[in-house]
Amino acid sequence: xxxxxxxxxxxxxxxxxxxxxxxxxxxxxxxxxxxxxxxxxxxxxxxxxxxxxxxxxxxxxxxxxxxxxxxxxxxxxxxxxxxxxxxxxxxxxxxxxxxxxxxxxxxxxxxxxxxxxxxxxxxxxxxxxxxxxxxxxxxxxxxxxxxxxxxxxxxxxxxxxxxxxxxxxxxxxxxxxxxxxxxxxxxxxxxxxxxxxxxxxxxxxxxxxxxxxxxxxxxxxxxxxxxxxxxxxxxxxxxxxxxxxxxxxxxxxxxxxxxxxxxxxxxxxxxxxxxxxxxxxxxxxxxxxxxxxxxxxxxxxxxxxxxxxxxxxxxxxxxxxxxxxxxxxxxxxxxxxxxxxxxxxxxxxxxxxxxxxxxxxxxxxxxxxxxxxxxxxxxxxxx
Numbered sequence: 001x002x003x004x005x006x007x008x009x010x011x012x013x014x015x016x017x018x019x020x021x022x023x024x025x026x027x028x029x030x031x032x033x034x035x036x037x038x039x040x041x042x043x044x045x046x047x048x049x050x051x052x053x054x055x056x057x058x059x060x061x062x063x064x065x066x067x068x069x070x071x072x073x074x075x076x077x078x079x080x081x082x083x084x085x086x087x088x089x090x091x092x093x094x095x096x097x098x099x100x101x102x103x104x105x106x107x108x109x110x111x112x113x114x115x116x117x118x119x120x121x122x123x124x125x126x127x128x129x130x131x132x133x134x135x136x137x138x139x140x141x142x143x144x145x146x147x148x149x150x151x152x153x154x155x156x157x158x159x160x161x162x163x164x165x166x167x168x169x170x171x172x173x174x175x176x177x178x179x180x181x182x183x184x185x186x187x188x189x190x191x192x193x194x195x196x197x198x199x200x201x202x203x204x205x206x207x208x209x210x211x212x213x214x215x216x217x218x219x220x221x222x223x224x225x226x227x228x229x230x231x232x233x234x235x236x237x238x239x240x241x242x243x244x245x246x247x248x249x250x251x252x253x254x255x256x257x258x259x260x261x262x263x264x265x266x267x268x269x270x271x272x273x274x275x276x277x278x279x280x281x282x283x284x285x286x287x288x289x290x291x292x293x294x295x296x297x298x299x300x301x302x303x304x305x306x307x308x309x310x311x312x313x314x315x316x317x318x319x320x321x322x323x324x325x326x327x328x329x330x331x332x333x334x335x336x337x338x339x340x341x342x343x344x345x346x347x348x349x350x351x352x353x354x355x356x357x358x359x360x361x362x363x364x365x366x367x368x369x370x371x372x373x374x375x376x377x378x379x380x381x382x383x
Contacts, residue, residue, distance in 0.1 A: 013110040018044065020137030022144070026089060035081040038062050041152060042078050043103070044141055048113075052100035060295065061152045061351060101315075120166055124173040126185060133188045137165050170195060180206050190219075194226060201238050208244035217245050 015025040022040060024031040034040045035245060041062060046053060059071030066074065079101065083090040095102040119132040139160045146153050159210045171189055175181060186203040193199055200223040207216035225244060227234055294300045 014106070014108060015110045015112075016047075016105075017112045017135075017137070017142050018047070019112050019135060020139075020142060022141050026087075029087075031085060034085050036078075037146060038074075038149075039078045039081045039085065040141070040144055041146055041149070041156075042075075043082055044144065044156075045152070046101060047105070049102075052095065052097070052102035053099075053221065054100055058101065059348070061155075062149055064149055064151065106156055114165075116163075120170050124177055126174060126178055126181065129171055129174045130188075131217070132167065132170065133185070133192060136163075136192060138192065139164060164193070165209060165216035170194065172198070175202060180210075183207070195230070195232075197223070197235050197238055201235075204238075204241050205244075208241065213245050216241075 011209065014027065017023040022032060024046070034043075042058065043062070045058065055072060055075060056068060059068060059075045061073045062078070063071035079094075079096070083094065086093065089106075093104055093106065116132055116135040119128055119135070122128050140156070140163055142160075144156065145368070146156075181202070183203070183206065186199065186206060188195075189199040190203055204216045204220050204223075207213075207219060219360055223238070224234060294303065
């Protein structure tokens, strides 16, 4: 091991990485795995505490169901395995006493957590963000999961979330100050934070505004598919981005969610196959037969109020199924809802549906069914 005072370049330093997957590079040796996960958990816990940790605390964290005596025995074995993994460096980095254990990080080691900390405290520039993302390769030790150690796992998840939020806040500060942002930076943000909608929205919008409609559409579809797999709903603002490749226009007042929808009418062009998401869809067309004297202002208002309540109920049912709601033709008689297949909904007893059509298929059959259903709905005036 080189002396701390030796001048070394950044690339020559020994490296310790916690973001993404654990990695310790000492010279030509790279350590990524230990005898068992609790050895890695012990090292991670020591690394993230700047002071010695009581042995009893470690035993209770990592062996919560074994009792203090057995827990201490297991801790000694894990410490022995950790020494073996660290080799000749163990003596100078592990500070062990009868009551406590500590990890003393050599100054010659490049620790990604410290490097990221310094960058996040710096100016919100594109260059700083790029360098920060080079260190933040993912959640803290994302491969480490100790389901049987609830207190340790709770602590680890909290630390992961704190760092994730810090990087997101820094990235958002950069996004506010710089427009446009290099596509590569946005791609990196989407890769690191795949479930964070604002980064996807910014990337899709920027690609579309730069004329890369195919790439924008592909990114748009990928995010919707990710949400579908995780049972989440897209933000209405994200759905509005479909205006870049659709022949429709966004109308914030067109329905409860204010989402974008391709308008379908009797004389509109059929849906193209690339306009249909490559996943299961349910398309429902409803025709209402109103038994009322619409010449009466009071009854006409009551009928309109009833229809509004019906649409609100349908939207709520669609959300309960894990789908999302898209308003259809703006004539108010046709609506489309996307939801998982095979889960029927019950209808309220205060309305009658005389014509319901459902179309489901991953490809062109959905387009045909959706177009026919929407056209049937939009061309069915109140009886």
